[in-house]
Structures are given as structure tokens and as C-alpha cells.
Amino acid sequence: MKGLILALALAFALPAAAQHYAAFTIPDSLKEGANVVVRAYNVDLDIRSAKKGYLKVEKTVTLFNEKSSANELVIYYDEGTRVRKIEVVLYDALGRELRVVDKDEVKDYSAVSGGTLYGDRRVKHVEVRHSTYPYTISCRYERELEGIDFAAGMEWYPQEFGYSVESARFSFRAPRDFPVNYKGYRLPAEPVKTDAGNEWSCIWEVQQLKALPHEAYAPQAGELLPKAVCVPGRVSIEGYEGECSSWEALSKYIHSLWEGRGVLPETVKSEIQQLTAGATSDEEKIARLYRYLQQNMRYVSVQLGIGGWQPFDAEYVTKNKYGDCKALTNYMWAMLREVGIEAHPALIRTGGAPTTLDTALVKSQFNHVLLYLPGQDSWLECTVPIGPPQYIYFGNHDRKVLLVKEEGGGLYHTPHLGYLDNIRSGTTTVLLSETGDAQLRQHFQMTSRDAERWRAMEAYYSETALKDAARENLVTAPGLLLEKVEVLPEPDKAACQVLLEGKSERFASKGGKRLFLPLLPVGSVGPAPPPCENRQWPIALREGFTYRDTVRYQLPEGYEVESIMEEAATLEHPTGYYQLKIDHQQDAITVVRVLQRKMAELPPAAYEEFRAFWLEVGKLERSMAVLVQKRT
């Protein structure tokens, strides 16, 4: 009650503007689970034409602790477009203005990612520091939008995990008859659409959104948080005009950007003819040209203006022997055309777990390109200097792609790599001494996901880094000194072998007359899922794999097994399968373990059971045998 009286007294004592941002006016329901309360977040997009738009952003947030980065304003933009009227003001807990951030505190950096040699992406960044929580930051700015940055459309998220919202708005307006693709997701109400004279508009408004928790093993943020998306239905970039009214139209437009850029120099053409001469099948021609690309061209990314969507031409790649994903794909496409093999570029969002793409909303949401071979119904990843042809990489599997075709291509789906594709199967032999020291030899055969990873590590890692990776992923033994790591990728298959040799100074710990022997010195699945009370989100496992290991122990003379798990253990769950079998003779133990992680989507209520299963797997993974000195 006292607090209320004080709050009321303060409310009367402060000017109206200050009350607006005072932290004490926030209802308790919005503080629950919130690190940040969004007081207002208004984004207004003004689409002027197929070429250009203007964006106005106003955002006021109250921070309750140091657990968010809401004290930073980050504005990405393209060189050549303007960001104007940046204004940032800091208020204290009572909503009193503390200071207006100076213009020179807004830093401007290049936002070119590490993998890109050159690009025109930039970022304006300002970080406001204050020592006492809660405090409020209000910021606003305006931005010009042009080029692919404009054409790719706009996504508005009123909240992030741990943010509640008092009030937020997203609107766009466009000239009359100018088409806009738009859609709201998980927003409480439909947008209000208005036609007014020469323009039309659409507004979403939300109020009083409670904070949403961040939970492990949940689907990606983009599938959980409320959002609204809008995309200009017509685009015009550096003189290239097109439509975004359907996937076919978008495909046609991208095709127009690629057109005429695949002209190979005559010398290359004749080289290609020589290279494919004598090849008896299309597969063989594809393989030879793909190897040629891998051996001669290097991935170097340059992203300038429309260059984000348009490839450098084949001549550029011929001259420099490098290019980005578009340039190298275009080059491969041109080479295949030269020998009469049909192919189409396929735009994709690469990396991470498969993401869902809403087929009902036409929007360019891709960051990479593959080459699709309709005759073979297979895919070429043109940026990797190693690895087999016609193989779908793990970062590209199981997701929607847009085929680029002159007449307009549609959406396709890449193949799935599941737990029966991503296999690691290993044999470990352990020669144990009576002091507990051991000599270890391991031999792994891997396919798909792990094979890709080890093949890449072999090419790019130093020996020390390879040993670290082996310790992290393949072998777990105390005091381990790895003497040898040999990685043997199979050139024509998505397969790889890894051989390890090492010694462990106290593999089995000694206690009096006993040796305590860990039974599975091989890399496993890591920690079990963490506890999660009142689980809110579904469980989403989007990576499947199988680990099959056989471990053979040669026991030291004078020791026998005192205790060991005698019966096989088998566990099953929608997210995995586990089996452990142990067999022991007088001087040897053999352990066979199969561990499968399966892709699955389960309701929140299934979390406890899911966790219990993996805890039980973890316990079996830590199984031990106890050896004891034989009585003489």
C-alpha cells in the first residue's frame, strides 16, 4: 500500500511527459518474466514506388536488468541510402529525461561479414549506458530503402523473448494499385486496411503482450514470436524491373538478373570440350566439370548493390578464378549448358536446421544458391573446394528452394538427410595396463553430416585444431594425449574415415586393488536437456543422426571383472533410440552401443519425458566396469 501511495504521489508530482515513461506505471502482468518492456514500438513504411520506400521507426523500451541488449540501437543500411534524424533519449526510472545522446556517439561501421571480401552493407550503432535500473531509452530514426534491401521486404517483430509490450504498431502505405504482399503471424488481430484517395494502407496494432520465455529445444524464434511481414509486389533495382506477385514472377525476375551473364570465353569452351571428351554419361560430364570448378575456382564473396542478387559474369570468374555463390553457380551452369546438360539455379536459405518457408507469402528470403539438375533430380553446391558432386550438403537439406527459370520456376524441396543418413560408426580398441594407463586406437566411418565436417576440417584446420576437434567430438578419455589424427575423405562419396591413436595416462582410475573403467570413451550427445518448468513451447528436434560404436578392451594381466552391467539395455522414445550391450570374457570386454537422435516435433507436455529419456541415456553413456586384482 505504501508503495502505491508513493507511486501515486510521484505520478502527480511529475509532468505528464515524464509519467509516460516512468517505470512504475507498467502493470505487473507485463513485468513478469520480462527483462525489457517495450513501451512503444512504431514502424511505418511508406512505399513510394517499385524503387524506393521510407521507413520511420520510434521505439521506447524500459530495461529492468542487464540481461538484454535493448540499450543498443543497431541500424543496418546500404551505402548510398540515407539514415536520418537519429535521436536517442535516456530517461530514469521516474521517466525524467537524463540526457539526449550526442550525434557523435552514433558510430558508423562497415557491416561486411567475415566471409565477404567486399560489400556495401553498413551499420549505425549506439549503445547507451546507465548505472541504475530500471531506465528507459527512447529512440527514433528514418531510413531510405532502395535496391535489394527494399525489394526483400520488411519484417516487424513487436517483441523478442523476455520482452513484453505495452503498445506497438506496424503500418505500411503504398500508392493506389501498387501491390504489396503482406501477412501477420501470431498477432492478436487482423490489420486494418484503408483506402484513401491516391494510396492505401494497412495497420497492425498490439497492446499488452506478455513476455514470452526463451526455452531450450524450442522451434526457432521466427516460428514462435508474433510478427508482420510486407513485401513490395513490384521491384525496380538499378533498371531491372519485375514483379513479386507470385513465386513464378519472382523467379522470372531473378532470371532476368542472371540472363546473359553466362557467356564463357572461347578458350574455356574448348577446355570444357576437351575435359568432357570421352565421358560416357551425363553423370560423368557433370562430375568432371564439377571437379574442374572445385580445383580452379575459389569462393570469395563480393556484394555490391544489385550484386547481392546478380552474379558476376563468367568472364569475371574466368579471369579471377574466384567468385561468390552466385558467380560460381552461374559459371557451373554455363559449363553445363556448353555440354548440353540442363540445370537451373535454386535460391535457398542455407545453414542451420531446416526452416519453414511460408509458401503463401511471396518474399525473397534466401541467402545462397545451388544448381538443380532436373535430368538427375539432384543438386550441386558450387562453393565447396572439396566434396562429391550431386550431393545435398547438410546445411541445404530439407528446405524449400526457388528455381530460377526464364518462364518462372516454382518452389522445390531439397532432400532430407535423416538419422539413417548421418551415420558415424566407430571401433575403439583399448589396451589397458595395470596402472590404469591405456593405449587407444579408434577408427570412425562417417557419412553425410559428420563426413562433411571432418572433410572440411581436414582441409582448413591445423593439426592442433584437428586434435582439439577430435577431443571435443570423438574421444573422451582423461589425460588423453593424441598422437595421431588422420582424416581420409572419400573423394566421390559423402563419406570420410577418421583414425585416432593416443594414450591416456589414467584411463581407468585406480583405487586400492581396483580399476574403475569407463566403458564408452567416445564422443556422445552432450548434456541432457536442462530442466524446464511450465514448459510453454513445443519440442523441436531438427537434426537426426546415428552413432554406432564398438569398444574392445584388452584387460591387464592379473585383473578380473568385479562388476559390470550384465544385461543389455534398450531405450526408446520418439526423439531417439539407445541400446547398450556388454560382453566380457576373462581378459576382454566388448561394448556395443547404438545411439540415435531422431528429428521430432512434440507438444510442450512431453518435455519431462523427453528429458528423462536423455538423462537415462546419459547415465548409460557413463557406464563403468570395475576390475579387481585376482586373488592369488
Place this chain on the structure above:
Amino acid sequence: MKNKALFTISFLGLFVAISISAQSEARFGQIPPEALAMEVFPGDSSAAAVVLHAKADYQIFPSAMYGSELEMRVYERIKILKESAFDEADLRVYRYTYKERSDHLVSLKGRITLPNGQFYEISKADFFEEEYNEYYTIHKASLPNVEVGAVIELEYEILSHRMFRLPAWYFQGQYPVVHSELSVDNQSTYSYTTLLETGTEMSVYELDDGRKLYKLGNMELFAGDGHFMMKNAPAIQEEDYLTTINDYRARVRFQLSEQRDGVIVKEVFTSWAEAARALEDRDEFGKNYLRKRHYKALHEALQPEIAGIDDPLEKAEAIYRFLGSKVAWDDELRYFPGQSPDELLEKGSGTSADLGIALTALLKAEGYEAYPVLISTRGHGKMTQQYPIMDQFNHMLVYLEVAGRALLLEPAVEYQPFGSLRGYSLNGYGWVVNAEQPVWINITPGNDEFKLFCNLDLSGEGALKGDMVATYHGISAPGERSLARQFPEGKYWNSRLPEGAAFQNLRRKDPNKASLSYAEQIEVRHETAGNVVNDYLYFQPVLFSRFLNNPFKLAQRHYPVDFSRPIREVTLTTINLPDGWEVDFIPESQHRVLEGEGVAFDYKAEVIGHQLKVETRIEINQLTFQPERYAEMKAVFEAFSEKLTAQVVLRKP
């Protein structure tokens, strides 16, 4: 503490002009056939690339426009031996471009020569210019046709008139180096002092021509007047428990020491006393805490907070707390302030130097003896006391004399305990900015003590449950409090407890208090702690220690281990054993001391009645260990880890 000289530091005095002698000839585009033919670098067969030749020429000459100018010509030649070094074909040159002080790029070119002799050359126009931030522009290009065996060359020339800072030259990097040299020819009115650090300990020889030769194995470093040349230097790689790898790379740094044309250049110092005097005279430095008009508003705002406090120590702490609550630190470490105390108050945040200057101002205004102390943090590298090089510093502490004690204070930050330092400030010593007595003081690290008390019940099925109390004293307490603020639910315990264990009912002392002690209590439950097989129950009684896993994994080490602070850890575990079981085996007690007593541990397990008590204790008192003692030291940690993970065996009678 035994302190073996690790660095050979050489001052080559002031040089004005030099005659360049014994310089190697390596011309752009002229690659010797043996370099093209090389498939493996004989000195290091694991190397992915090798620097065949690196060379910098600094020409400093008078200039009508700027007084003096520096012309810097740099040439690098790198042989690619593995695909993992292909990125070396992506050329990058950083150029300072801050407003009117911008450097000028006179020339720039790159070239790749393939093993068959074919080559591709690119010129300045082929490079992209990227405005990296307000201070630097990067010139970037990618050489075409890179393949294993190729030789990459980069040559550029930069004209600069920032005479206060000559760029340092590093002879070593991530790849082995065959040849690296630096020449400095100074015809200007500025003089520089040169500081050569060899990184590792090397034997020194005086040569007949007056040069010095530093030698270790076949690694050689020649140092003459304005000319330095290193040959056969191994690759340098990061290791754990290091201050910074830069301390172990051979390098040459410069400090402007004299300016002779009558223009007053304030940074030119020849002694620490002179440097202190000059800093105190600077408007941006000394005047900010010596002249009231720079801190008037801040000082007025302080008054209500200290009214009625008579005890000097209490008052000093109140001043510290006041500043910490009033202004925020922007996470930037600086030794030179960018704003006055009153400007800091208005803006609400500032760098470590801004905060340090404001603290000094308030303490002095209240009659305390207080001075700024400049240091280089551990990550920034070692300091030299022998010559006043200001660029070596990157952080400011505050020296305070109160109640007959001398205290060192971190710049006031809300939760920083008064009189305590952060881990990164523990870099040995600091320099007190006091013109009357400009001394170097030792920074003695405080203690770091961790204690864990566990009171547990073991069930006949192998489940352990009970209470754990963790207490922290000293330097790690503020860090733990910060973790507690960041993760109120305490999820950091998940990674500390054994796999399969869970905790609840976390209780803690106020994590917002700025104190050098802290405690947390949890109820822990570990259902799968023990393995019951047949008539035996096996379990590991120690649930957590910072040393369960040996932190030292490398077979051998090239650089010293540096712990930064003395460490003490004690764990005391009491376990009530289940009825119906008797003790079959407990690990033997052990006391082990590393020769010289730098590290010692004890392990004691005993059964009293139906209770098992396990006490472990480790003390690390020696802070640095040379690489030659690594194996011995590693073995002690290995033995301790073995004890901590040792199993107890119960048996059904």
C-alpha cells in the same frame, strides 16, 4: 618470487640518422626458384604457410606542410603450403583515415606467383576501399588463382604525419618466418626511443660492427642503430593461462622522445618525472582533477551523500559508491580521459580513464591523497618501467592513501568492491602519476579463495542428495555476484554439477552488494551418482571442484603459465552412508607439493561411524611457471584431478 628474466629488452637510445647496412634484397616480383619449388617448410613441416620475407622501411623526413612526415614502405612475401592458408590471398591494408589526420596511401600492389612461374599482378585500382569505422579504411583485394605452392606478395607505401606514433613492428605471427626486418631512417627534427623486445629469452652477443645478436637455436635477431633483422622465427600460437601472446612475439616499439625545432610537443618525455609533470599540466588530464571548475557540479552532487560521515575510510568508500551509482562505465579501457568529471556527470557514462579522473578529483577535493595510476591490463601486455612510453598503458586505476593505508581502486563501477581490483588489472605493477613522486608500485594480487561444503545422504540405490554451500572470498566474489545477477535462477550450477545431477532451492546473499565475499547454497540431487552392481556400490564423493579436470592438456608448452593471483580451494564433503552397506574401499589420503612449494594439495578421506568425510585442499602460491617446469606442474594437477575423481566402494556384508 623467483623471476627469471624472460624478455631481453634493449634500448637503442635516441637515434637521429642512421646508415642502413646489411639490408637484404628482396624485390617485388622476383621470386627465387627454390621458393617456388618448396613443398614443405623444412623448419616446420606442419606450417600451412611461411613468411619468406617481410620488410618495413620507415623514412622520417622534414616536411614543409606538417613539420615532419613518415613514409612507410612495407613488403611481405608469403608461401602457401596448405589450403588452410588460402585466405592469405585475401589482401588487406589498414589505413588511418580520421578526418584531417588521414594517412595517404601512396602505392599498393599485390601479386601471386604460381609454382609453374605464371603470375598475376594487381594494382591499387583493383583494391576495394572499405570505410571500416571512423578511424580506419581497409583496402581489400583477393588475388586470383590461388593454389598450394603459390607465393603471395604485397607491397605498399603509406605517408603519415602522425609523428607521435610510429607503428610497432612485429617480427613473428601465426606462420613461421624466414626473414623479417625493419629499417628506420630518421632525418627529421623528431627523435624516438626504440624498444626492442625479443619475446623469448635469447642469448646476447656483441658483434664487431657494433650490432647486437640475439640467438636461440637457429633463431637470430640482429639489432643495430635503426636496423633490426630476424631470421628463422617459429610460428607463435595462443595458449591458455597467458597474459597476451603479443608479449611473446619479438617486436620493436617506439616512443617520441625529443622535438628540436622549438615547437612544444607535450608528449615528448625523457623521464617519468617529466612525463608526470606534463600529464598534470595537461587540460585534458591533470587539470581535470586539479582545477575545481572541471568537477564542480560532480563535487556538489556528492555533498548530500557524505554529509555526516567523519570516518575517513568510510567517507572514501561513500565517495566511491556515489560515483559508481551516478555514472556508468562504457566498457572501454583507456589511460587518457576523453571528458572532464562534469562532462562525465552530464553524459552519464565514460571510459575507465574518465571514471578514474573523476574519482581522483572527488577524493582530492575531499582532502585525500589520491593519484591516477596508469597500467596496461594483462590482455594488453607487459609494461616497461625503463622509459616513459605512454602508449604501453590502456587503463587507469586510482591510488588512495587513507587511514595510514594505501589502497588501489578500480574506477568506480556500481558493484565493484571498494579497494579491490579486477582480474585483468593484475599485471604486476602500475605507474603513479604524481610529479613530485612518480613511482612505480607493485600491484599485489588479492587472494582468491573458494570453499565448498557438502552435506549429503547416499541411498542404497546410489542416489546422493543434500546441501551444498559455496563460499567465495577475494577476487572471484564480484565475478560470482555478477553471474548471480545475470542468471538469478543459477543455471551456471548445471554446468558445474555432474551430468545427471539437478539442484533446487538456491539461496544466496544479496548479489547486488559490492563485497569481496559471497556465498550460495543449493539443494542437490544426483540420482545416478552411484553404480550398484551385484553386491557393490561405487561412487565419486566429490561433486565439484575447479580442478576435477586437469586444466593443462598440452603435452608441452612454449610460454610461461601465468595464474595472475594466488588460488586456494577447499572442499569438505560429508556423506551419510546407506544402511545395510559397509565400506569396502576409500582412496588413500595424499599430500603432494610441487618442488619450490608453488603448488600443493591435500586429499583426505576417512570413515567415522557411518559417515564418510572427504577433504580436499589445493593452494597455488607461485603465479608464473616457466615452460621448462610445465611437465612437473602438469603432473601435480593431474594427480590432484585423479584424487578428486577417485571412487569409493561400498559392499553388502
